Amino acid sequence: MPPMSSPDIPHYTVRHLTLPELIRMNQLVRGGVDFAGFQAWYDSISADDQATLILHLNEFAFQASCDTELIGKALTAAQLSEEDTLIRKAGLFRAGFSREYGHLHIWLFGLQAEERATVFRMYVFMFGFAEERVYRQETEESCNHWWHRDLLDERVVESLLHDSRFWATSMRDDSRVKANHIPC
Numbered sequence: 001m002p003p004m005s006s007p008d009i010p011h012y013t014v015r016h017l018t019l020p021e022l023i024r025m026n027q028l029v030r031g032g033v034d035f036a037g038f039q040a041w042y043d044s045i046s047a048d049d050q051a052t053l054i055l056h057l058n059e060f061a062f063q064a065s066c067d068t069e070l071i072g073k074a075l076t077a078a079q080l081s082e083e084d085t086l087i088r089k090a091g092l093f094r095a096g097f098s099r100e101y102g103h104l105h106i107w108l109f110g111l112q113a114e115e116r117a118t119v120f121r122m123y124v125f126m127f128g129f130a131e132e133r134v135y136r137q138e139t140e141e142s143c144n145h146w147w148h149r150d151l152l153d154e155r156v157v158e159s160l161l162h163d164s165r166f167w168a169t170s171m172r173d174d175s176r177v178k179a180n181h182i183p184c
Contacts, residue, residue, distance in 0.1 A: 015048075015052055016052075017052065017053070017056050019160065019161065019166065020161065021053075022147065023147075023151055023157055023160065023161075024041065025053075025056065025057075025060070025127075026131070026147045026151050027151045027152060028041075028128075029127065029128040029131050029132060030135070030151060030152055031152075032128070032132070033077065033124060033125055033128035033129070033132075035078075035121070035124055035125070038120075038124045041053070042117070042120055047113075047116075050116065050120065051105055051108045051109070051116075053120070054104075054108060054116065054119060054120050054123055055104055055105060055108075057120070057123035057124055057126070057127045058093055058104065058123050058126070058127075060127050060130075060131065061123060061126040061127040061130045061131075062130075064127070064130035064131045064133070064134045065130060065133075065134065066126050066127070066129070066130035070126060070129045070130050070133070071091065071126060073125075073129050074122060074125035074126040074128075074129050075087065075122065075125075077125045077129070078121045078122050078124070078125045080118065080121065080122055086111075086115055086118060086119070087118075087122060089107070090118075090119045090122055090123075093107070134148075135148055138171065139171070140170075140171045140172050140175075141172075143170050143171040143172075144170045145170060146160060146166050146167055146168075146169045146170060148170065148171055149169065149170065149171055149173065149174050150171075150174045150178075153174070153178065155177055155178055156174055156177055156178070159173070159177045
């Protein structure tokens with residue numbers, strides 16, 4: 001998929017996250033939100049890549065069924081107020097569930113760096129709490145998502161990185177990888 005852009009409006013060049021980035025994103029919420037880890041990542045990348053990360057955090061939060069309750073919990077954890085105009089606007093962008101979502105990257109471009117960082121903080125906690133709720137409910141028998149594998153185990157991560165069909169793996173593959181110490 002080509003980067004999202006519009007010829008008439010200044011924009012960020014948004015891309016898909018790479019597999020190592022997707023793994024990192026999920027590692028940073030396994031066992032609780034590691035905001036310091038997210039912040040270090042965010043601070044080390046370009047503005048375009050920051051926008052890419054923000055968009056994916058939003059998208060994955062809503063794919064994991066982020067709801068009003070979790071948004072409230074995320075705002076509390078992020079020490080943000082739902083009364084803040086920026087936060088209210090950021091809350092309108094619900095990946096796949098609002099027509100505003102298609103304009104999120106354009107809106108991000110118009111924000112000051114400090115405002116983007118605030119939206120980032122909000123979306124980190126939204127994603128973290130939504131993904132945590134889904135992950136807790138998964139079992140080897142029911143899970144069919146590669147991102148719910150044991151991403152904190154280096155052997156599992158290596159197997160994913162060396163498997164061209166990583167997307168077809170799930171929790172069920174972890175015990176074999178750990179027992180054999182070989183990539184899937």
